[in-house]
Amino acid sequence: MTINAVAQILAGQPVAAGLDDVVAAETRLSHVDGQAGELIISGFHLHQLADWSFEQVLELLWRDLTPEPMDAAQIRAALGKARLRAHTLMQPLLPGLAHLNAVEGLRLLLSTLPDEENMPHHVMAVGAVPVFAAAIARQAAGLKPIAPDASLSHAEDFLKLLRNEVPTSDKVKALDTYLATVSDHGLNASTFTARVIASTKAGMFSSVVGGLCALKGPLHGGAPGPVLDMLDAIGTEKNIRPWLTDALARGERLMGFGHRIYRVRDPRADVLKGAVSRLKEGSERIGFAGKVEAVALELLKEKKPLRPLQTNVEFYTALVLEAVGFPRESFTNVFAAGRMAGWTAHVLEQEQTGRLIRPQSRYIGQRAGSF
Structure with missing residues (x-):
């Protein structure tokens, strides 16, 4: 096939922005x-x-x-x-x-x-x-x-x-x-x-x-670190709902929620939630994060009922890596x-x-x- 023929074929095909749904490889991985x-x-x-x-x-x-x-x-x-x-x-x-x-x-x-x-x-x-x-x-x-x-x-x-x-x-x-x-x-x-x-x-x-x-x-x-920044900014349990409500009202993204591919809960989030729950140290921080997650999911469902925004891997990644001792950098x-x-x-x-x-x-x- 000539270059011109290829160009003519491509000219009639829609371009998939971000290559969404384009199959580029076969893999068993x-x-x-x-x-x-x-x-x-x-x-x-x-x-x-x-x-x-x-x-x-x-x-x-x-x-x-x-x-x-x-x-x-x-x-x-x-x-x-x-x-x-x-x-x-x-x-x-x-x-x-x-x-x-x-x-x-x-x-x-x-x-x-x-x-x-x-x-x-x-x-x-x-x-x-x-x-x-x-x-x-x-x-x-x-x-x-x-x-x-x-x-x-x-x-x-x-x-x-x-x-x-x-x-x-x-x-x-x-x-x-x-x-x-x-x-x-x-x-x-x-x-x-x-x-x-x-x-x-x-x-x-x-x-x-x-x-x-x-x-x-x-x-x-590059997103797990900002999850901890968000938890630090919220600070206390009584501040969870007002902080998240204000953030959503300003149009800000809640770190650790939503994913390009997953329209439901990211399965990696559940595996890491289980991992962090078994750690002996940091239980107070982990418990606080769980309360933030619950309120965030509630508010996201209310504000954006037609757009599934569930917990993603970044949320519990941040908690796991912090708990085992890594600096967020x-x-x-x-x-x-x-x-x-x-x-x-x-x-x-x-x-x-x-x-x-x-x-x-x-x-x-x-x-x-x-x-």
Whole structure:
């Protein structure tokens, strides 16, 4: 088919703004049903993965995509080695991060991972993020980075790298659940970005850095922190209803409610609500947040009865990450630590197709010779 023929066909087709409902890839990795409020990850409903370790989720996502398959125990050992390697590579670079914010620092460090790295790149990418993210958070607090402990699980070492103390089992479990919950979510903006880059054969590290750059945008991965800002601003239980009422009257968005895809409650919110409810610390904050959620849902239903606005993943993400000890400036980086599972799997899957992603566009500018 000639270029002119393609242009003529496209000229008669409506453009899907934001590529809504456009199928751009086939994948076995995850399925999002926004009408039913359902998230399936490689054949499992999300709630079935709530008690899994992050390593088990990686085994599920990487299955049949790597030259040498690994079970969860082997993945745990490989990630331990990757964290040690990332710590070594990071050391000379840390002083140069002082003027960068947390996501910019992670972006820089990930971009330095060498393409000639001998360790499997998907393992290295996943293993590096906790090391980098924790070191960035500690440096911002005036503290030196901690060396990884390769014998620990990924979630346990992440928390130890952050606080330099052995975390409690309930915090490790909560972080494991969070990482599993955000591991993959269809062809979201960052995952699609990673697949487009992968389709050019640019390699794993370039692809996941592109994913992080997309995640950095406030319309994608930057919203959990403002949930805590909202809770802080509300302050007391008696102020919940008047504060939320005033915010809605001013046309402000209530952080942690509504989603581009889900027309019902985000299933990730329920999984994370369960995770945060089992934590031994922070029960007062968590209880307060639950009351804010209840009133917010009531007011949103009254004000916008025709527009479903339910609790989304950001609301309980903020509570989980705060409760296990992450500063809110690190929230996007922790999100990246979990989503790196999906990014790497999608990159591996895209590389198997061998097809460059190259969509068409419709030209709406001046015709040649018309000016």
